[in-house]
Amino acid sequence: MAVVTAPAPNVVAARADRSRWARALRYPETVTGLAIVAVLFTAGILAPLIAPYGVDAQSSDSFAGMSAQHLLGTDEFGRDVLSRVLYGIRQDVLVTAVAVPVGAVLGTLLGLMCGAHRIVDTIIQRVFDVMLAFTALVLGVAVSATAVGPGMTAIIITVVLVNVPLFGRLTRTAVQSQRARDYVMAAEVVGAGRIRILLRHILPNAMDALIVQIALSLSLAVFIEGAMSFVGIGVRPPAPSLGALLRTSANFLEQNPWYALGPIVVVTGLVLGFNLIADGLNRGLLRR
Amino acid sequence: MLRYALRRCPSALLVLVVASVVVFTVPRLAEGDAADVLAGPDATATTREAVRHDLGLDRSPVVQYVLWARGLLTGDLGTSYILKRPAAEAIGTALGQTITLTVAALLLAMALGGAAGIALGVVRRRSATRVVGGLVSVAFALPPYVSGVLLVLLFAVSIKLLPAVGYVPLHEDPDIAVQYLIMPALCLSLPFAAVLARFLAASVRQVMDEDFVRTGVAKGLSSRRLVFAHVVPNALPPVLTILGIQVGQLLGGAIVVEAIFGWHGIGDLLVNSVLTRDYVLVQDLLLFTVVVFVVVQTLTDLAHAAVDPRVRLEA
Numbered sequence: 107m108a109v110v111t112a113p114a115p116n117v118v119a120a121r122a123d124r125s126r127w128a129r130a131l132r133y134p135e136t137v138t139g140l141a142i143v144a145v146l147f148t149a150g151i152l153a154p155l156i157a158p159y160g161v162d163a164q165s166s167d168s169f170a171g172m173s174a175q176h177l178l179g180t181d182e183f184g185r186d187v188l189s190r191v192l193y194g195i196r197q198d199v200l201v202t203a204v205a206v207p208v209g210a211v212l213g214t215l216l217g218l219m220c221g222a223h224r225i226v227d228t229i230i231q232r233v234f235d236v237m238l239a240f241t242a243l244v245l246g247v248a249v250s251a252t253a254v255g256p257g258m259t260a261i262i263i264t265v266v267l268v269n270v271p272l273f274g275r276l277t278r279t280a281v282q283s284q285r286a287r288d289y290v291m292a293a294e295v296v297g298a299g300r301i302r303i304l305l306r307h308i309l310p311n312a313m314d315a316l317i318v319q320i321a322l323s324l325s326l327a328v329f330i331e332g333a334m335s336f337v338g339i340g341v342r343p344p345a346p347s348l349g350a351l352l353r354t355s356a357n358f359l360e361q362n363p364w365y366a367l368g369p370i371v372v373v374t375g376l377v378l379g380f381n382l383i384a385d386g387l388n389r390g391l392l393r394r
Numbered sequence: 395m396l397r398y399a400l401r402r403c404p405s406a407l408l409v410l411v412v413a414s415v416v417v418f419t420v421p422r423l424a425e426g427d428a429a430d431v432l433a434g435p436d437a438t439a440t441t442r443e444a445v446r447h448d449l450g451l452d453r454s455p456v457v458q459y460v461l462w463a464r465g466l467l468t469g470d471l472g473t474s475y476i477l478k479r480p481a482a483e484a485i486g487t488a489l490g491q492t493i494t495l496t497v498a499a500l501l502l503a504m505a506l507g508g509a510a511g512i513a514l515g516v517v518r519r520r521s522a523t524r525v526v527g528g529l530v531s532v533a534f535a536l537p538p539y540v541s542g543v544l545l546v547l548l549f550a551v552s553i554k555l556l557p558a559v560g561y562v563p564l565h566e567d568p569d570i571a572v573q574y575l576i577m578p579a580l581c582l583s584l585p586f587a588a589v590l591a592r593f594l595a596a597s598v599r600q601v602m603d604e605d606f607v608r609t610g611v612a613k614g615l616s617s618r619r620l621v622f623a624h625v626v627p628n629a630l631p632p633v634l635t636i637l638g639i640q641v642g643q644l645l646g647g648a649i650v651v652e653a654i655f656g657w658h659g660i661g662d663l664l665v666n667s668v669l670t671r672d673y674v675l676v677q678d679l680l681l682f683t684v685v686v687f688v689v690v691q692t693l694t695d696l697a698h699a700a701v702d703p704r705v706r707l708e709a
Contacts, residue, residue: 235405236412239691241646244664244683248416251668251676252423329537336539337653337665349539356543356654359551359558366543378535 130390139321139382142375150195159186161193161346169362178368182358190346191368197258197347198376201331202324205262209269210320216270217277218304221285227278234271242268242326243333250339261340265327276319280312314391318384325380332373348373398699398706406692410685414466417680418459421673427451431671432475449475462677476672484663485678491561492659495651496644498575499582503640506583507590514591515598515629516621526591534588538647542581542654549577559656578655582647586640593636597629604628631702638694642687 130136149156158177165184172179178187216234220227240248246264250256254263281304284290293303328348334340335349343350348369355366421427429446437445446452450461465472471481513526536544550558562571601607602625610620649661660679667675699706 232405232408232412235409236416239409239413239684239687240680241643241683241687243646243649244680247649247664247668247676248420248680251420251673251680253425255425256669325535332537332539333650337649337661339665339668352539352543353653356546359543359546363547363551366547370540370543373540374536377537378531381531381535 126390130387133386133390135382136386136390139379139384139386142379143383146195146372146375146379147199149192150199153189153192153196157186157189157192159189161185161190162344163189169358169365171362172364179362179364181354181362181365187351187365187368190351191348191372194346194348194351194369195372195376197261197335197341197345198328198331200258201261201265201327205265206269206320206323206327209266210273210316210323212266213270213273214277214309214316217274218281218309220274220278221281221304221308222300230274231278234274237267237271242330243337246330246334247339250334256334256339256342258341261331261334264334265330268326268330269323272323273316273319276315277309277312280315281308284308284311318388318392321380321384321387325377325384328373328376328380395700395706399696402692402695402699406688409688413684413688414463414681415459417677417684418455418462420680421676422455424671424673426671428475428671428673466678466681471678472674474667474672474675476667476670477675481674481678484675485660485682488659488663490563490659491657492645492648492652492661494564494575495578495582495648495657495659498579499586499644499647499651500641502579503583503586503590504637507587508594510587510591511594511633512598512621512626514595515602516625530588530591533584534592536584538581538585538650539654541584542577542651545577545581546654559654561655561657574655578651578657581654582644582651585647586644589636589640590633593633594629597632598625601625601629631698634698634701635694638690638697641694642690645683645686 131140163185165180167176167180168182168184170176170180170184176186176188178191181187181190216230220230237245242264245267246260249264249267250260254260285308290303290307293307298307331340331347332349332352335342335347336353337349338353341347341350343354352366352369352373355362355369358365427446429442429449429451432449433442433445443452450458453461462472469482471485473479474481474484477484510526510530514523514530517523517526533541546558549556556573556577558577560574562574564571564575607620607625610624615624645660648659649665651657652659652661653665660682663675664679664683666672667679695705
């Protein structure tokens, strides 16, 4: 994406940019991370097609161990754990695909607005201070205490609210560091408007840091979904979600230790996968 | 130093005041209010109005806010409608467990993260740093609700070494209390230890390249003395800021950890008061977490300024 939008005054710079991306995407950590996330998310999206049983299909066989019929065993109602884990991934697909982009765009816009005027900057900065004073999970509790109530909507709103100040601060810092650069002054001299300079010149140069943050935020989103559902203010049973599954399985570890295995592997895989992607992009794009 | 402190405080106070307004508004954005909960679903409109009047909820929001804020400043946190006792009392009881948990986790994180960070920063042997670095990455990627369940599976279910859930106060029976404390504290400390290790390692590596370290090597200092007397003290200040942010987030982590191990601390109280719509407690507890965050943050900044004159002179 940035390859297209980055202002490339000449072909040499464009080629350097492309090779930087190609390198970042070829690092082992990026490849591993992308592979893990791709496999898990594809499995989640295809859940209705590939899940061996329905989400709520009960059987008389509760707390069964791993077997050919039930690869990850069954839960307290005899439901197939593998099927529920696959459906649970869909909640994370939703959160990462909806909440992170929305939060990123809102935060970036607010961060750019900081560059518009000193008073605007001060106000937005103070708003970010207040937002950051609520740590992610506390913010989740606050959101679920409003009319939104516990549930998927609360998770999405929380993830958006958590990401806004993260992207806002990052963009603001980038704007300030770029502003004194020669190319910005050159653009000003040529007579480019303030908004044009922000969007066409400064934002593309801040893009690398924002993209690394997106990867980190995706990992954070999976973490928040899990935490909120685990604590009971997110997705609530009987709807399947990785956090809720983990919580229920924790109550039955004595009866069926294998119950927790699926959610554990998938949550860890997703968080680790997104972290690895962030590491790779960070190494390839930001370290000079 | 005092000048820096005085300059730093107004913005912290502003955050607290705005946050208190936000926190006050949150329960009022819910469907129905405490009077509905208290009067029950079958109550008539007149009963509900009477209850609402008793609780003072029929007054204007501004008056309610002022009364609440004045109460907070005089130590009166209001009364929990659901628990039927002063909110301060409920919070006080829960606080003991949370403090035990967070302090233990913090100490553990500093010990584990400190050791791993220094090792990663100093040791040059690749095989050794790979192992420690790998462990740090895993600890970093394990959310507490995953590591908690893993710990229970390992130490409570398969080798029945530690109790899975419960809490015993340290002053009642220290030996038993520690058994109940180990897993929750470890679970809460792991991500913090990992973050600490990463930043400390980076900081140590940077200091290792400084000229004074080379001088130390040249004049024949033992490597132990070099690392612990010269490198680590100089590597600590930047890590301090990170530690402050992390400590501010311990309460968030405590919400999850208390849920796993069946503790009844602040996090558990907060979640329960949301689920039972105990609005006074929700309000008080949300503000409490913000206060802790802001105070820790401000203290960290002050500590940073105290050890690093550049910070206090620059700002």
